[in-house]
Ligand SMILES: Nc1ncnc2c1ncn2[C@@H]1O[C@H](COP(=O)(O)OP(=O)(O)OP(=O)(O)O)[C@@H](O)[C@H]1O
């Protein structure tokens with residue numbers, strides 16, 4: 147589903163390369179590594195600052211990279227226009243951002259339904275689906291609230307709900323359990339697993355959470371921008 | 377999906393209420409002021425045109441060839457009653473005024489002035505241009521050798537109602553004759569030359585005084601709504617001079633052109649206000665919300681839809697301003713149209729320039745439609761610079777939170 151070949155990414159300070167954030171990343175059979183496949187349920191892990199978020203952003207057609215190739219179901223991301231990448235993000239990818247990234251003017255219900263609405267799902271289906279995921283994540287009493295009135299953990303669950311509601315092909319979840327207690331965190335992981343099994347949605351987590359580590363099928367370890375184990 | 381964009385635009389446009397209200401009020405006030413000024417300009421021109429037509433030329437005037445160059449008794453239209461019959465039979469002609477005129481000297485014991493004696497038929501003039509409405513003082517009557525004086529002429533001669541005036545002029549035999557007249561009324565037509573020199577007396581009295589035939593006249597003025605009449609009359613009366621209002625008063629054509637320029641300038645200024653106002657507010661608002669746009673971009677909202685949202689926001693601002701501005705403007709224009717703006721306090725001399733003390737506005741639908749279009753245009757244009765910010769932003773950078 148997703149193949150990564152020799153990807154390098156730098157962060158720049160002006161003209162100068164400030165940081166080599168991703169170093170020769172390969173996730174592709176041809177390069178002797180397993181690619182990210184349909185039904186994938188895996189974890190990117192590693193110490194803070196090792197490049198987990200950066201790699202998710204690059205895989206998710208959100209950030210650019212400096213060399214190498216990434217194939218998203220045979221489309222080479224580096225060759226796509228900004229509009230084409232936006233369409234892929236909308237229709238095929240569900241992001242859970244480490245910083246939640248909720249739309250501040252929209253309430254919880256509208257935030258969760260945002261992507262479905264952009265994709266043109268009928269109103270009734272959006273309402274049903276929003277209720278369903280909100281109930282699982284125990285935010286169904288907050289549907290009318292604005293994000294700014296929620297706690298960190300609640301916002302995090304809204305961010306997860308938004309990413310999963312439209313049932314994308316792949317969910318890229320950056321620290322989705324970071325602010326959750328173990329009960330909520332378990333409910334979230336159960337939901338993720340069931341989406342993975344019943345809808346065959348691929349899921350890649352980035353996390354240092356033990357609960358996540360224990361539940362995934364595969365662990366990709368990063369250190370200082372390099373894959374050290376996969 | 378478009379419902380969502382509409383909601384986002386609407387919520388955001390009114391999210392920061394005080395900022396939003398400020399632009400809306402700015403637009404509304406400048407727009408209503410522009411409408412009032414436009415209405416006044418147009419009302420002024422219109423009233424001047426109307427008064428000139430009523431007091432003198434109508435839409436078309438007929439003279440004998442040569443009369444306008446040399447205003448002598450011999451240069452008169454000869455067979456007036458026949459022409460009158462023909463003209464009266466034309467359905468497109470609403471009213472006629474047939475006048476006799478003679479230049480001469482008017483004098484009191486102490487003052488004298490050049491003046492033009494105009495022989496008129498009061499009933500005819502009333503129908504032609506509600507002559508009695510020009511009365512400033514006294515009565516509209518010619519009884520007992522009565523004369524009506526133009527307001528400025530009355531000032532020059534320092535006469536009041538009841539004063540005596542001697543008018544002398546050359547008759548058809550070349551003799552200088554004089555007659556004593558009594559001032560019955562003072563007329564103010566706002567037609568500069570008439571107010572400065574006209575004396576109105578009964579047509580028959582003037583005819584006798586000048587010794588000219590009953591069938592002669594200096595001017596046949598016509599009121600009509602027809603646009604084609606002038607050409608057909610030109611063809612019909614080749615031996616006479618058929619003149620349209622604008623060719624008789626070219627200065628008014630110039631004034632009309634000036635007004636168009638004035639109006640365009642005010643219009644342009646107001647649009648600039650709308651443009652700058654909305655641009656300022658939208659620029660700040662977009663910078664404020666750049667993270668929000670980054671978020672929406674990153675979860676798949678296309679640039680096109682964001683642009684649509686921004687356009688809609690600007691339109692909400694522009695149109696809210698427009699609606700309030702249109703209501704205020706309409707109220708102001710209605711007031712100006714019905715009550716008028718009384719300038720007498722600080723514009724005593726205005727009348728002598730052909731303007732009335734009280735100027736009345738005009739209301740045209742086109743004021744509102746053209747501002748609507750211009751505000752829509754200015755609103756849309758004003759967000760182009762802030763939109764560049766969104767187009768060129770780096771979504772990762774702008775969504776990053778400082779921790
Ligand atoms: N926009 C940026 N400009 C410069 N350097 C950056 C930028 N974003 C990330 N980095 C650097 O790139 C490296 C990888 O960052 P990244 O956010 O991917 O780490 P992470 O593994 O997600 O860490 P964490 O577990 O704390 O979320 C870090 O050293 C970080 O400082």
Ligand SMILES: [Mg+2]
Nearest residue numbers: 198199244320
């Ligand atoms: Mg991270």
